[in-house]
Amino acid sequence: MLAEIKKRLLVGISPSKRRIRLGLKSFVLGSLGRNLRLGGRDIVFNNSNNIYIGDYVFIGSGCYFDAISRIAIGNGCMIGPRVFAVSGSHNYDSSDLMAVPYDRRQIDLPIVIEDNVWVAGNVSLAPGAHIGEGSIVGMGCTVAGYIPPHSVVLGKKAEVVKKRSSERYEKLVEEGMVYGKVFAGTGFELVDREELD
Template sequence: MGKMEDFDYQQMLAGELYVTSEILPQNNARQGKMIAQQINQIPIEDKAKIQELVKKLFGKTGKDPYITPPVYVDYGRHVSVGDNFYANFDCIFLDVNRITIGDNVMFGPRVGLYTAGHPLDSKVRNEDQLEFGLPITIKDNVWLGGNVCVLPGVTIGENSVIGTGAVVTKDIPANSVAVGNPAKVVKTLGEKERKYWEKKRAEYFAAKQKFLADK
């Protein structure tokens, strides 16, 4: 019996109610947790081995994914990341449903992506241990600051920045800066920010060139 013949596993990935303990052994979360545990035990200087295990942990990866250990997952295989993905230490991927991450995405320390949810009624929640999960999507070029929490069903648009400690409960449009709990958009990014940061970049390289020339 495979994944597609496992009622509760199918329910979980469909965003419907399911019972974790009813998922068949071949489909449970153990393998991902074991790979994450391996990553967390690799010496930090062995970047190649960490990268190799990250590619094994996630269902799909682009080029040059890297995570600074420790990292924590539920399944791991329900996460897909694009090119140049980076997550700092203590990040959590609670992937009972799918987490889809685009290219050039950066996570600060202790970012948590939580696809999991539970019925609000305590009787339904407790008697049968029913739960559910909704997918999370992070588009290209997004930066999540430290301790950001992303809740079930949320999509964050491309080029957006989520400030430290924000709790993202609803979709965030592209080119936005969002902060707070719940996270709210406080700025739309555009030409003004691009010109400012291009100027700062040019100043950096000019200063570095001068530094090297003076040595």
Template sequence: MDAEERIARGLLYTETDAAPLQHRRRADLLHEYNMTAPGEVARRTELLGRILGSVGKRPVIASPLQAAYGSNVHIGDDFYGNTNVTFVDDVEIRIGSGVMIAPNVTLTTTGHPVHPDLRYDFNRFSAPIVVEDKVWIGSNAVVLPGVTIGYGSVIGAGSVVSRDVPPMVVAVGVPCRPLRAITDADLRERQA
């Protein structure tokens, strides 16, 4: 079984196994993106199109942006990512439209075995992440491998998301758990 099949099946694979996939990494383009001025909107948008697997309309990602590959990240329309967004995208991260990600958030599709004897040659496993439309992820949150965050949900600052989050909830904590539903009463909060 080749590395791509092992990775796709969520099986352990090593750095040596993953070496043939290095051509998918966008490190030089990420560096170039991070060196552009915030006002260079057209240039930054063009670079995002070359870095990421797919990009919707009107993306905004503040520098610095970090990614393991970049090419495995897919974002929808009207995406906003604040400073220090990190994508550990050994496999796909799919982000819907109208998603906002606060500063210092990490979405990691990859983890490592618990037993030290299995961590040779950076042995690891990967599982895709899905962030559905209109999600807001608060500062310093971490989203772990295999998680889906449902439509419209809010992830509280500092949360560690290790399990799926249903649609239309506020979820917080370590580990992250739904705190309450988002309801029409929330339409009246924080209005100008």
């Protein structure tokens, strides 16, 4: 009972007020959807008014979001632990550069994560990263550009190694079979790869 009360005091999520409370820190987001789940209290939201989070999203422990420009996370996204996302960048190379290594102007480079994307652990999202709907970003990748919908990307440079079945994806979405909506909090079932078709 005491542990449950402590938990409620340390993590508070209020979609109507767009507010997240993590321990003594409180963040007001640009928008906050329903049923956000957080994997820990060590998540950081800098410039939180530029962060927009959809419905049924999970954000893992140790994530760091710095929204100099907008960061938009779509519905049904799963964000693994220790994801590092910084939108916007310093002006360091314009013809009218006023100082080195950069001047005081920030370049507007938003980060967009479309619906039903899985971003695995230890991924870095560079300013201007855009991940298409239904894509999977493997652990340790650095995303610095556009990833097409239904892509599976791996490696330091986030190269597309596979395309997911668009037909299967669309059917599951149409049926409402989105992980954060259907299986959230139920645990996992361990299977051998050979058992899957």
